Amino acid sequence: MEKTEAILIGRMKYSETTLIVQWCSAEQGLFRTIAKGALRPKSAFAGLLDLFVTADIRYTPARKSDLHTLVEAHWLNPRLGMRSNYGRVLAATYLVKLMALVVEPHAPLPAIYELLTKALDFLNERDPSRAFMERFELRLAEDLGLVGPQGARGSEAAYAIEDSFHRRLPVQRKQLMTWMEQHPG
Incomplete structure (x- = not known):
């Protein structure tokens, strides 16, 4: 599990309930995560994945691609x-x-x-x-x-x-x- 502070710089719908989220971090640079179930009403990500927000995030690194799995996000600066x-x-x-x-x-x-x-x-x-x-x-x-x-x-x-x-x-x-x-x- 990886943890970093990052700015959410892009998001796009992957499926009815899932988003692909692009981040910018000092240590990781630009990288993407998949936020499974983020668009469900009772999702842990509900209302958190907004553009230009700085957040502490945890993600599981992908083994065979550059699309990591977002596990957790907490706002640091919602702007x-x-x-x-x-x-x-x-x-x-x-x-x-x-x-x-x-x-x-x-x-x-x-x-x-x-x-x-x-x-x-x-x-x-x-x-x-x-x-x-x-x-x-x-x-x-x-x-x-x-x-x-x-x-x-x-x-x-x-x-x-x-x-x-x-x-x-x-x-x-x-x-x-x-x-x-x-x-x-």
Whole structure:
């Protein structure tokens, strides 16, 4: 049995009662678990497996695949303030998708996990801004070694990530920029 603190960054329905849940942990990196029976009304997971929640989890490692079995989850930080508006959820979704674009599954990522935790905690309290988004992109690019501490400005860091990994930036970036223009500070 493994135990870790992790942020729930994705979930999808596997069957009528079961979810596949994607997590981000400092020690384990990105990994997936199956939460059997999570959608049953009396499930031990009822109401716990929500996006952007930080939880202490226990899981049984898979022997032949990368889909582990979730055994237990307890909230550490539910980030309920994030649900106050669409912009916060959109920003969190963009940050998670950008991070997932550039990290390898099951690779420890303590600096990136800390960066994501701080960003989600910020969004729990405040609406996103262009400066916030670009600061996250810059710190992520620095952590990946793509730019130096003063090596990029503005959205240059995002495009350095795009160029280095040969993958388009998540569509949520453009959606977030539009939302921020429509909802200034």
